[in-house]
Amino acid sequence: MYDALLTRWPSTVVELNRLAAASFVPGVDLVEVLAGLDRLATDPSLATYTYLPSTRADVLARLGRVSEAASAYDEAAALCANETERRFLVRRRASVVASRSDS
Numbered sequence: 001m002y003d004a005l006l007t008r009w010p011s012t013v014v015e016l017n018r019l020a021a022a023s024f025v026p027g028v029d030l031v032e033v034l035a036g037l038d039r040l041a042t043d044p045s046l047a048t049y050t051y052l053p054s055t056r057a058d059v060l061a062r063l064g065r066v067s068e069a070a071s072a073y074d075e076a077a078a079l080c081a082n083e084t085e086r087r088f089l090v091r092r093r094a095s096v097v098a099s100r101s102d103s
Helices: 002-008 011-020 028-039 051-060 068-081 081-101
Strands: none
Touching: 002 011, 011 051, 028 051, 028 081, 051 068, 051 081, 068 081
């Protein structure tokens, strides 16, 4: 659906949402998804968009790249204007870091 949406309404936000959804497709190459997210990170229109670093953080965590995920969660939380979402990101970061300690 996001591919169709991109043809009608091409935007970096739609592309971000497409990559976020794609990251949950069984068998997807998360390294490729991360590369797409990193490409989007060079776009100035997303420089203060909290959902880009939060999506990167989730993908990095699923790749087992815990310290990078923690940094991305920190970035997302710092950009977040919504206190409820910010607390969620802080909890996710703590959970990811704790999971590394449990291993």
